Amino acid sequence: MTRAKKTWPALVALVALVLAACGGNGATETPETPETQAPETTAEPFVFGMILVGPQDDRGWSQAHFEGGKYVEEKMGAQMIVIDKVNPADRPDTSVEQVVDQMVEQGAQLIFATSDDMKDGILAAAKAYPDVPMIWSSGDSAWDIGKAYAGLPNLGNIMGQMEYGKMMAGCAAALKTETGSIGYLGPLINDETRRLTNSAYLGARYCYENYRGLNPDDLTFSVNWIGFWFNIPGVTLDPTQVTNDFFDGGADVVISGIDTTEALVRAGQRSAAGEKVWAVPYDYRGACAEAPEVCLGVPYFNWGPSYLEVARSVADGTFEATFQWVGPDWSDINNPDTSAIGFEFGEGLGDARADLEDFIAGLASGEIDLWVGPLNYQDGTPFLAAGEKATDLQIWYMPQLLEGMIGASSAE
Amino acid sequence: MKRALRAVPAVWSVLAALVVSVGLLALAGAPPFEALVLVLDGAVGDGGRMADTLMSWVPLTLASAGLVVTFVAGLWNIGVEGQVIAGAIGATWAARTIPGDGLVVIPAALAVGVVAGAVWALAAGVLKTRGGVNEIFGGLGLGFVAQSVATYLIIGPWKRAGIASTSGTEPFREEVWLPTVGGTRLSPVAVLLAVAVIFLVWALLRGTRFGLRLKAVGANPASARLLGVPTEATVLRAFALGGGLAGLAGAVLATGIQHKLVPAIAGGRGFLAILVVLLAAYRIVWVAPIALFFAILSVGSAQLQLRLDLDSSIGGVLQGILVLFVILIGGWQALYRRGEP
The missing domain is CATH 3.40.50.2300 (Response regulator)
Structure with missing residues (x-):
């Protein structure tokens, strides 16, 4: 009997542990998913x-x-x-x-x-x-x-063509930053993420210079990669922590490149605590709803x-x-029936909205083309000569971040 | 009679959990019986599904069999998850490095996986016997280390060209995948290994001097030592064997299921194995059916979303309910026994 006495607490502790371990995949805060309403059609549905x-x-x-x-x-x-x-x-x-x-x-x-x-x-x-x-x-x-x-x-x-969306995101961040420092919460490193992160940087530089009248070389743009598309405890870096590190390190806007909204949520919490910080989420049109007042807008996919x-x-x-x-439908990038990508303005943007609208109009008309040289890669090697335009292949398969960006271009 | 009583936790827990699950499914607005039937159908409904379920059963069974050995010796070897990962890392190294065709590389990969798992478990064993570190803490700590090593390798030395992602390594060349049959994902080698391991552990515990020593050390290490059982050597052998089997599970996961190394290669199977062995009351013959039950639940629960559009976490909830009932019914039994004269 003493054995039973000794063993059961240990068992309970163990099982609690197992429960905690198994609980990892059960953490959705979803309400029940609605029933699928297949419209009544006579033929077999597709x-x-x-x-x-x-x-x-x-x-x-x-x-x-x-x-x-x-x-x-x-x-x-x-x-x-x-x-x-x-x-x-x-x-x-x-x-x-x-x-x-x-x-x-x-x-x-x-x-x-x-x-x-x-x-x-x-x-x-x-x-x-x-x-x-x-x-x-x-x-x-x-x-x-x-x-x-x-x-x-x-x-x-x-x-x-989220490159455009990311340019808008970068522009929004540059229009708003007071510290001149922007953080980019990156997922993993591959062609896609380099391409999109570079796009955000190009947008940020352009707007910092042309709307703020500031020297884009003074703009700090740091990238930190968590290792995957979303947080996996114990495997990736914690995106909330990375966001904190950005803010603690002097950035006041964090642009998210990951699948989920940690950057915005954290920015909302820090703003509620009295800090002047903002975030730009990603992917989903309704993302700003997580913390509307600090959201500068969201570049989103409309699949x-x-x-x-x-x-x-x-x-x-x-x-x-x-x-x-x-690409986007440039006549109305937020048309749900025609545009593959869009940008939903956020409350946090405030007065800067007019400049961002002007920037988007410039992209739409082709007046603003940021894929034009001179541009160098992060290590100083030339990417585009002066006046040279990037090809689709060059944009899709960018081997490095761009010159002036802080952060890893590939695995160390 | 005693035997039957000892088997009771598994049976009653599963039954009670099923009853509560039916209730919960009904509350969630799902047809409960249809849901359970769908889970079963999704796991064993046709040859291809049975193959997937068996392939899920193999690593869980191997890890559980390894745990039985250490649990019988009274060792709370809960670092199994880390040992599975270590085995997968070892097998991945072999699959990527050793030249030659499958006949050479596959056995080598499995063997390296066994060795890596054994070494990982032995580390926890030595920490216990020589460092005075309880194997629960040592095992858990080493589990985190194994996870970090896997992640580091995937994002560092074994990364895909131009990519830094914890998504996984490049898949192994196809000739070093465990061969499959009948257009399914079933690897007869993997299943045979699991069956052989069950038999070997059963024979080991039942009919060998080593098995007796394990039980003696498990029952009372101090008396065992007084009676001349080499306690430390027995403990370390138990760790090596248990870890080796967990490592084999990892090697099968890498070469037979994922065909690459991913950070979540163990996928919680190490922790699930603890539950399997507790439900089995440490007895190897019960491990096989209980592991099969979990494999069915895990493979089949995808149906809940595919067919009924239920939230995907329901499968996890069902598993959680089961765990609760194991504690509860086990606790009642302990209470009841204490009440006996």
């Missing part, structure tokens, strides 16, 4: 699958895709099969290939794999189901002049129209596995 890397309500990357899928459901009377948090940390026993098996069996005629992280899985799945059209969003496997062309006739790519187009092409048999790098 069925498509949507594989998300993060929670479908992350107020960021994954939610933007989820909303894109909802848009397709609405416009086509289609039916979406969705699964979120498909990554080895959240779902150790659910791989992209497994999910594709299930979705095909459920009748999916088109499948969206919506993360850079799903590359290996979706390439394998596309080979396993050569008759099922698939889209790997943000990828370059279907770009025949790209570096990673896979030549799979059923796997296309869609990505928004709906592109996804609808590809779904329609599958439905009418004209699908082609193409690489689409879709």
Whole structure:
């Protein structure tokens, strides 16, 4: 009996530990997901699958895709099969290939794999189901002049031209900063993130110089990468902590490049404590709602129209596995039916809004083109000679950050 | 009778957890029985799903079998997660470094995984026997170290060209993947390994001098020492064996499931193994079915979202309920026994 007495407290402690460990993947603050309302149609509805890397309500990357899928459901009377948090940390026993098996069996005629992280899985799945059209969003496997062309006739790519959105984000930050110091909360380092971070820097420099009348060389632009698209405790850096470090180090605006909204949330808390700080979230049109008063605006993806187009092409048999790098609708970047990317102004912007609108108008008219030399890479090697314009390939595959930026261009 | 009673925690906990789960699913507005059937169907509904479930069962079973060995010796070896990661790191090193075809590289990768897991566990063992560090703290600490080493390797020396991401290493060349059958992801080698390990641990504990020593040390280390059992050597061997099996689990995960190293390669299986072994009351024959139950839950719960559009965390909630009932029913039993004359 003494043994039992001794063992049970230990067991309870252990099991509590196990519980804590298992609890890691259960931490969504979601209210119950609404029932899918498949519109009543006489014909069999078009069925498509949507594989998300993060929670479908992350107020960021994954939610933007989820909303894109909802848009397709609405416009086509289609039916979406969705699964979120498909990554080895959240779902150790659910791989992209497994999910594709299930979705095909459920009748999916088109499948969206919506993360850079799903590359290996979706390439394998596309080979396993050569008759099922698939889209790997943000990828370059279907770009025949790209570096990673896979030549799979059923796997296309869609990505928004977020370079423009990030230029707007950088501009907003530069219009607002009082300390002349901006932090960029980066995810992992790859072609996409270098490209977008560089875009933000270019936008920031332009607006610091042209609207503030200040020397852009005096602008501090630091990048810190957490290691993944979102926080994985024990694996990535903690984005909240990184945001704190930026603010503690003198930055007063943090631009987020990650899938989730930690930068904005933290900025909101510090602002409530009396600090003058702001943030620019990313990905999802409604992201500012987390802390509206410190939000300078959000560059967001509007996947709906592109996804609808590809779904329609599958439905009418004209699908082609193409690489689409879709730009904004410059006549109205916030048109939900036509623009692949947009920028929602934030309350925090205040009087600076007029300048940002002017900047956006300049981008729209082509008057402002920031991909023009002279530009150097971070280590001083030339990227573009004076007057030289960057090609799509040069922009997509930037090997380094740009000169003047602080932070790592690749793994040390 | 005693035996049956000892098996009771598993059976009653699972039953009670199922009942509460049904209630919760109903509260969440889901058809509870349909949901449970879907989970089962999603895990064993056809050959491909059974294959996935078995492949989820293998590493959990291997890690649990290793834990049985150390638990029998009275060692709270809860650093299993770290030992699984160490095994995966070892196997990844072999798969990336050793030239040759699968016949050479795969056995080497599995062997290096076993050694790496054993070394990781032995570190906790030596910290205990020579450093006086309780194996719970040593094991947990070493687990964090293993996780950090894996992350460092993935983002550093083993990074993909031009990329710094904790997403994972480049996949291994296909010839060093564990071979699969029938167009599924089932690797017969992995399943055979798990079955063989169950049998070996069963035989070891049942019919060998080493097994007896383990039990003696587990029951009362002081008396065991007085009776001439080499306690320290037995403890360290138990750690090495337990860690080696956890390492094998990691090697299977790397070469047979992920085909690369990812930071979350262990995916909590080390912690889940603790639960499996507690439910099994340390008995190896129960490990196989209980691990299978968890594999079914883990693989099948994706259906809750795919088919019923339920929140994906429901699967985790079901697991949590189970854990609670293990504590509760175990606690009641302890109380009841104490009340006996």
